[in-house]
Amino acid sequence: MKSAVIFLAVFASFVSQLLAAETHTWWFEAGWVDANPDGMMDRKMIGFNNSWPLPTLRVNKGDRIQLYLINGFDDRNTSLHFHGMFQNGTNQMDGPEMVTQCPIPPGETFLYNFTVGDQVGTYWYHSHTMGQTGDGMRGVFIIEDHDNFPYDYDEEVILTLSDHYHQDSDALIPKFLSRFNPTGAEPIPANFLLNETRNNTWNVEPNKTYLLRIVNTGGFVSQYLWMQDHEFTVVEIDGIYVEQNTTNLLYITVAQRYTVLVTTKDTADENYAMMNRVDIDMLDVIPDELELNGTNYIVYNQDKFQQEKPQPYLLDSIDDFLDDFYLKPLSKEKLLDDADYTITIDVQMDNLGNGVNYAFFNNVTYVKPKIPTLFTALSAGRLATNELVYGTNTNSFVLQGDDVVDIVLNNLDTGKHPFHLHGHTFQLIERHEAIDDNDDPVAFNATDHAEWPEYPMIRDTAYVQPQSYMVMRFKADNPGIWMFHCHLEWHLDQGLAIILVEDPLALQNEESQQLTENHKQICSKNGVQVEGNAAASMDFLDLSAQNVQEKRLPTGFTARGIVALVFSCVAGVLGLVAISFYGMQDIDDVEERVARDLDVDLDEDDDEEEDGAVAEIVASNSSAGDSSTRKH
Ligand SMILES: *[C@@H]1O[C@H](CO)[C@@H](O)[C@H](O)[C@H]1NC(C)=O
Ligand SMILES: *[C@@H]1O[C@H](CO)[C@@H](O)[C@H](O)[C@H]1NC(C)=O
Ligand SMILES: *[C@@H]1O[C@H](CO)[C@@H](O)[C@H](O)[C@H]1NC(C)=O
Ligand SMILES: *[C@@H]1O[C@H](CO)[C@@H](O)[C@H](O)[C@H]1NC(C)=O
Ligand SMILES: *[C@@H]1O[C@H](CO)[C@@H](O)[C@H](O)[C@H]1NC(C)=O
Ligand SMILES: *[C@@H]1O[C@H](CO)[C@@H](O)[C@H](O)[C@H]1NC(C)=O
Ligand SMILES: *[C@@H]1O[C@H](CO)[C@@H](O)[C@H](O)[C@H]1NC(C)=O
Ligand SMILES: *[C@@H]1O[C@H](CO)[C@@H](O)[C@H](O)[C@H]1NC(C)=O
Ligand SMILES: *[C@@H]1O[C@H](CO)[C@@H](O)[C@H](O)[C@H]1NC(C)=O
Ligand SMILES: *[C@@H]1O[C@H](CO)[C@@H](O)[C@H](O)[C@H]1NC(C)=O
Ligand SMILES: *[C@@H]1O[C@H](CO)[C@@H](O)[C@H](O)[C@H]1NC(C)=O
Ligand SMILES: [Cu+2]
DSSP: OHHHHHHHHHHHHHHHHHHHOOEEEEEEEEEEEEEOTTSSOOEEEEEETTBSSOOOEEEETTOEEEEEEEEOOSSOOBOOEEETOOOTTOGGGSOOBTTTBOOBOTTOEEEEEEEOOSOOEEEEEEOOSTTTTTTTOEEEEEEEOGGGOSSOOSEEEEEEEEEEOSSOHHHHHHHHSSTTSTTOOOOOOSEEEETTBSSOEEEOOTTOEEEEEEEEOOSSOOEEEEETTOOEEEEEETTEEEEEEEESOEEEOTTOEEEEEEEOOSOOSOOEEEEEEEOGGGOSOOOTTOOOEEEEEEESOHHHHHHOOOOOOOOSOSOOOOOGGGOOBTTOOOOOOOOSEEEEEEEEEEEOTTSOEEEEETTBOOOOOSSOHHHHHHHSGGGGGOGGGGOSSSOEEEEOTTOEEEEEEEEOSSSOEEEEETTOOEEEEEEOOOOOTTSOOOOOOTTSOOOOOSSOEEESEEEEOTTOEEEEEEEOOSOEEEEEEEOSHHHHHTTOEEEEEEOHHHHHHOGGGSOOHHHHHHHHHTTOOSSSOTTSOSSTTOOTTOOOOOOOOOTTOOHHHHHHHHHHHHHHHHTTTHHHHHTTOOHHHHHHHHHHHTTOOTTOOHHHHHTTOOOOOSOOOSOOSOSEEEOO
16 A cells, blocks of 8 residues: 555656646747947857847756757857766767767757756856857756756746857967967957946846846956845855855855855845956956946845945955855765776876967866767777877767766866866865966875765866866766866867766667767768777877877977077067067066976076077976876
């Protein structure tokens, strides 16, 4: 009797879920739209159906999404990634071009067709084609959870942060990835936006609890967010419910989400400021005219607001932001068992022989393969477990199904980087503090590490501190090809990515993981094969035609010679290109930076230059040997 009741209850809930699951069919045409987000300059942004910003998409847990993306450009490819979706069983819907699909060529339509699995909360969607997120192709994606939401609130509100350039990425990328920018200085945004504008007004009512879903949809900088006389109670990060934690200051990297409760005052007498501020440590130069603090308005009283706007509300210090490392998942998911497999990756930025500054994991800068890595995995048969078939310049790591995997990330660079793992969330089990620019970087030491939390923080995007490290742990329970990369648009363009090839044989055997006809069609339109290794060869171990990175700087060059060479070029075009690009930066400063980055001494004697000594300017402080280890 009892078991029959339980059976009926389970059956009923199953049926109600089935009945409740909806299919959302959207058709969107991507293309340029005239806009003026910061109120300072007209430019074109990438919108959907002639409208920008892009719509917030809302679904319920278990729903199916059928999003037809029409490439409405006449001169460029596009793609779409739903950030944070596990795509469990539908890896081919993940979006990154040349990883899980061919780029969608002009005029073609691609159907993103998947169900949202066991996930709820605040997500976003954006193009995974170079530069397009920064050009505006980004929107918020919400998976609602009405019945099970763990906290009470009255009303839900979206809030996005982003960074904005007056030039589009067609103008910025060639200047950034250029030998005239040898230090890899990132372009400086013109403004930092809140809700894709400046001076945003948020009309509130007294005595209410708002659920604010905050998403940094920007391409580059982290932002601080704070309010005058109001507090944030964090309840969710990247789709993971957490134990409440109240703070007056948030720090949000690009791609991260914070869902918070904000309780309003009990009177409507006053209006207040809400401030967003760029993390200035991420900017190479700070032009005088750049507005670092954005003032926005929390408006209770319209009449008063018409008469006077709240003044900027400044803090004495912005060091005391909520450290997400200490947030505890409400699920109380325990620290996963010790890793079966550990991937150790060292981050470095450096120049190659063409003078361009690239980003490296273990000395390899990610170079796209000739066919999408997923297609290699599906067509390679038993060889799919052999890393070689994915090419030597894609930084691919093959994972065994259900292994516990640690990613140990040592950041030898002096910048902060927010890293994102596709297809999973991860436990952040250790993050070391920043190491000062003047000291040596610290690397993770497996025999001498901090005590790991019992219930580690979980999310899909986390930052590593300068010259420091972090350790991420997850279970390889989602067969597919998953990118792990820096979410700064610029650094991804510089190649800061690895590819996880998770249980490729299981992938081959799942019906739902096979390529749709639509995939084959867009590949064929773009002249890309749908079978073969990274070199597009059906002889899977023959990589002779694969794409590879530029050569290292030639030996026999003197270090001074390299700087001199770079500078004879930079000086020649500086007036034309570099000044407008760097804004404030003067030549001396650039030269010092290059010297520092290339680790050479500008005060060397002239005659040393003659004897042709020195050459290996490639930094050699990264850990030698195999970058991955298997325990048993
Ligand atoms: C967007 O435009 C396409 C055609 O370009 C149209 O089929 C579709 O209905 C439009 N979608 C919306 C939401 O208006
Ligand atoms: C925001 O205010 C500044 C002046 O404080 C003004 O220059 C700018 O145009 C405004 N932007 C928008 C989008 O209203
Ligand atoms: C679109 O993608 C294809 C395949 O990767 C590539 O050959 C082509 O150059 C791309 N087109 C543009 C305009 O970037
Ligand atoms: C989306 O995928 C489901 C499951 O494979 C399939 O039944 C459905 O027909 C697909 N939708 C379209 C429009 O192809
Ligand atoms: C931000 O913009 C969205 C979409 O227009 C709007 O619904 C929301 O209320 C705005 N949020 C704030 C805090 O102003
Ligand atoms: C807010 O709630 C308090 C206490 O319940 C009440 O005294 C006050 O009148 C309310 N304020 C408004 C504007 O409704
Ligand atoms: C911007 O805000 C920060 C933090 O409140 C403050 O230290 C700084 O002085 C402000 N800058 C300006 C120009 O108001
Ligand atoms: C809240 O965050 C602080 C660090 O900012 C941490 O020390 C504390 O343990 C957290 N509390 C909970 C309940 O998450
Ligand atoms: C790692 O820690 C152990 C134990 O403290 C120490 O003996 C060893 O030298 C450390 N390794 C490195 C590379 O620092
Ligand atoms: C994927 O689905 C399988 C069961 O079908 C489940 O065991 C696994 O935990 C899921 N993985 C993720 C990341 O959702
Ligand atoms: C990177 O290159 C340097 C110098 O060429 C070498 O010493 C180091 O071992 C390499 N690191 C890895 C992880 O391959
Ligand atoms: Cu980065």
